[in-house]
Amino acid sequence: MSDIRSLALACRDAAPAVAMLDTEAKRSLLRDMASSLGRRTATILEANALDMRAASEKGLQGAMLDRLKLDEGRVADIAQALREVAELSDPVGMVTRREVRPSGIVVERVRIPLGVVAMIYEARPNVTADAAALCLMAGNAVILRGGSEAIHSNRAIAAALHEALESHGLPQAVVTLVEDLRRETMVELLQLTDIVDLAIPRGGEGLIRFVTEHARVPVIKHYKGVCHLYVDRAADPLLALDLLVDGKTSRPGVCNALETLLVHRDAAAEFLPLAAAALKKRRVEMRGDDATRALVPCASQASDDDYAAEFLDLILAVRVVDSLDEAIAHIRRYGSDHTEVIATRDEAAARRFVQSLRSAVVMVNASSRFSDGGQIGLGAEIGISTTRLHAYGPMGAESLTIERFVVHGDGQIRHPESHVG
Template identity: 70%
Template sequence: MSGYVRALAEAARAAQAQIAALVPAARRALLQDMADAVADAEAAILAANAQDMQRAAAAGTGGALLDRLRLDPARVQGIAQALREVAAQPDPVGQVTRRDTRPNGLVVERQRIPLGLVAMIYEARPNVTAEAAALCLKAGNAVLLRGGSEAAASNAALAACLHAALRRAGLPEAAVGLLADPARAHVLELLQLSDLIDLAIPRGGESLIRFVAEHARVPVVKHYKGVCHLYVDRSADPAQALALLIDGKTSRPGVCNAVETLLVHREAAPAFLPQALAALRAHGVEVRGDAATAAHAAEVRPASEADYAAEFLDLILAVRVVDSLEQALAHIARYGSDHTEAIATADPEAAERFVQGTRSSAVMVNASTRFNDGGQLGLGAEIGISTTRLHAYGPMGAEALTIERFVVRGHGQVRHPPSG
């Protein structure tokens, strides 16, 4: 091992104590200053991103990865706004979530405390640099950021804004560590530091998630792929279902909460599928479906087993006609990735059966899958969408970056009083 990563981790670990000791108002002010710094540095951030985009295009990068890499003025200001929203969230550190008094008079509290040092390993998305740092700091943690080489300039420009705010607050820059060298060997070293790293969060393609999970000696929360389904029930309003489909598939196909498979109840198919397939065609979506789907449009390609398990991250959609809600649930259980499922229905009983019959991190009833996002669900931002059933499931905000401990308050109680 080079010692490069350990030195960064040791510095971050030392800095974390100062972040945890801040009063809530100080943490809020720090994040607000970071937001202002990002907004004010828009031109520099966009110039750095243009370098990354040029290199990525020259390397043949395209599709979803290029979209995730790209920044524009609206996205930079969106990053700043996300930081402001995180700043405004209730401070989770020290929060007492439960208090009980035992028969012996002991007062037992559960109190939120920081995790410690979080390692964030991600690809392409420069916004993760700022948003992951903000969420970790809000929860009293330090963070080590390892972004992909494709976003190196963008990540450095954003980190410079965060470091400037830390300096102005009299806090160590090491609280937000950035691995400037993205070499794979450094990722391996990072994942071995069980004495320093409290949690690793990988966010990116399937190969990155698998690499981290297979090599880590520290706990890992996986932001795994999003094979998200929309099920159109027999009682669904066709216009409403169509709106959910078009938003879920076409608004931004390269993200993890986009619809990848459409399931349609056989009784709803004659009224819904012709207009749905026409609308998808108008939006440039390639449809791969079963025979019942193909009967409604000549351009439908035959779907394979692999298509139903695929996260396309593109304008491609798998479609299947099912005989019942139970068959839709069985399909989701077989091919889903525990990310997001949605049902379009006018039947409250069917909606509840769908909610109880799926185990994904978010279930949408007559709402787009695109709402499974920390900002949309009131978290300000997210460090990832956990598809791992550990201490957090679904979008992870600041509260998910804390843990609960027990604090017991007594007045001299002992478990085994002296006899005699």
């Protein structure tokens, strides 16, 4: 048996131990994990220094290095995040529906854990703790396959989690860190259909494509966010301006940031100059079509690629549209099914926008930046699914469980002729 298979099997065999934990036991475990991380801060920072040194030697750049870097404050944040997951409501055992059928059987839908979740991720070492915590709160065992650039940090964080598991008498295998980071080993992991119930890739487009291409186990993708703001003819211009500035500039590097602004022709003459002034102050580059450039001379020419781009930067693609339907058609063509926003006072237009688009999150008069597990009411998120299956949009602990059927009867049978007694 290959090493990765036996590692994964041990994780699967350990999974019932966490599936059977009650809510208080899980909360206590997560709090102890947080304490363990706190106590081991120095060790974790030493390990992280090794990763940082190797990364600089490899020539990694600013943002990449920043994602990798830990300091005392960041370790404390990771521990705090575990304490917050410990406060979430426990989805396991939740009875979502109950019905007495004509036969007399009582049918309940009850949430159970998925089983074994494989997280495939890149530089950020906090994912090691965050993903483990959410998986455990939902009663799952987890296989963590992080990036090679963070291996020392991930190992130190996993050791802290294992210490807490041990003190709770739980098998360490319920949080399994993969240390063999060869691509072929990842491919093998992604094909263990009898062991892994779900793979969640988090990272750049390259990683997600690789996972989708090679996985035989189910995958929920967390893909790019090409988020749109459509400013309708009936929009309140100042409200729309707030949504634009918040969506584009409050944190341009995240997936729920705005990338494209669509403006109704009737609103463009008033709105676009206002927008250009506000964005210029915040150093946002605008790339527009001809109609935009006629109103905003400083905007450069937008290409087709700009409309499909997730800039993750202070760049905004802009287009003037003739109608709501043209805005919808644009989003259908260029969108990534993540988050779209309409600014309008016209309820019929809002309804049409919502119903015509099948993105995971659609907002009416609210910032795209609310498309986030915490903001939307999930407490914490393991990512934002753009796969239209199982979970769509921000995924919390509940999305790491599945509804099954529990039926209670008092001897009901389907065919009376089966009755013996």
